[in-house]
Amino acid sequence: MKANHTLRGLIAAPFTPFDAQGEVNCPSIDKYAEFLISQGISGVFICGTTGESASLTTDERKRIAERWVAAAAGRLKVIVHVGGNCIPQSRELAAHAQRIGAYATAAMSPFFFKPASARELVDFFVPVAAAAPALPFFYYHMPSMTGVSIDVEEFLRLGGETIPNLAGVKYTHNNLMEMQALLNLEEGRFEVLHGFDEILLAGLALGAKAGVGSTYNYIAPVYLRIMECVEKGDLEEARRLQMISVEVVKIIIRHGGGVRGGKAIMNLLGIECGTCRRPLAPWGENELETLRKELENIDFFSLQK
Known part of the structure; x- marks a missing residue:
């Protein structure tokens, strides 16, 4: 499957909403989807890093995907992250994504037993992508989280030969030389989704047409x-x-990073996301108010439409 390059604009990486008991709060996704649509978002990349995928059960990931597809109702392209350390689990999630009408699937590298080469990573993904053959498949490259720093250009070359529905890569890395090579590989065959919000301008200058990020939520x-x-x-x-x-990114880093800090911001904006699952710590008694004041100091609350 040759990349159609149909992804444009901003693709938000949504947070997974939890209720007061720490259970997945699927009803909150409906309001969440409407908010993102009102902000000009064109798609969502669900159950990835921002969505705390590694802290979710397989059943929870399926229910979240079902709710996002239903809430999007064709107005957002829903990319379902199905990655993990277990091929059968990823295949189950990929087949489910195709069955419910998702736009595409994506998967990060396994991060416990790690592939030592691009070939090993391709071989890991072949059966995963094959479980949803009608959907574009994206490799989610994020070495800062997975610890896997394979040659992405080699991966796409090899994957292009053995994964028929390989559409491209979600590139969450700051190696702009490599990113430029990927954008120009085989005359632009593969889609390269820019994954570092704070340097989106650099990615656009190189030719990226779409970005996936957590701060696009707010x-x-x-x-x-x-x-x-x-x-x-x-x-x-x-x-x-x-x-x-x-x-904005500097502030969320001070408050525990993009997932913990970003989730708190969504709560401040009226989108109920709850706290994060352990090992990410819950919010302290005065921490939300401190965050609010820091955001007010940079006029954050005037940045939404």
């Missing part, structure tokens, strides 16, 4: 304006807007 208008500025050639304004993103 400041999508900033990134959409960056994309517009790049199209118009207004790099000065694009740089200014990118620095707004950087300031």
Whole structure:
């Protein structure tokens, strides 16, 4: 399957909502989807890193996928992350994603027993992608989390020969030289989804057409304006807007990173996401108010439409 390059704009990586008891709160997804649509989001990449996939059961991941597909109702392209350390589990999740009408599947590398080469990673993914043959399949490259730093260009070359539905890569890495090579590989055969929110401008300059990120959940208008500025050639304004993103990212890093801090931001915006599952720590008594004040100091709450 040759890449159709149909993904454009911003693809949010949603948080998995939990209720007060720590159970998956599927009803919250309905309001969540409407909020993202209102912000100009074109798709969602569910049950990935931001969605705490490694902390979810197989059944929970299926229920979350079903609810997102239903809530999106064709208005968002739903990419279901099916990756993990177990091929049978990933195959089950991939087949389920195709059955419920998802747009695509994606998978990160196994991160306990790790592949030592691009060939080993391709061989791991062949049966996973084959479980949903009608859907585009994306390799989710995030070495900072998986500890797997294989040659992605070699992976795409090899995968293109043995994975018929390999569409491309979600590239969550800051090696821009490699990213440029991927964008130009085999005359642009593969889609390269930019995965580092705080350097989206760099990815766009190299030719990326779509980005997947966690901060797109709550400041999508900033990134959409960056994309517009790049199209118009207004790099000065694009740089200014990118620095707004950087300031937001600095704050969430101080509050436990993109998943923990970002989930708290969604709660502040009225989208019930609850806390994270352990080992990520719950929020302290005064921490949310401290976060709110830090966000107010950079005029964060004026950044949504």
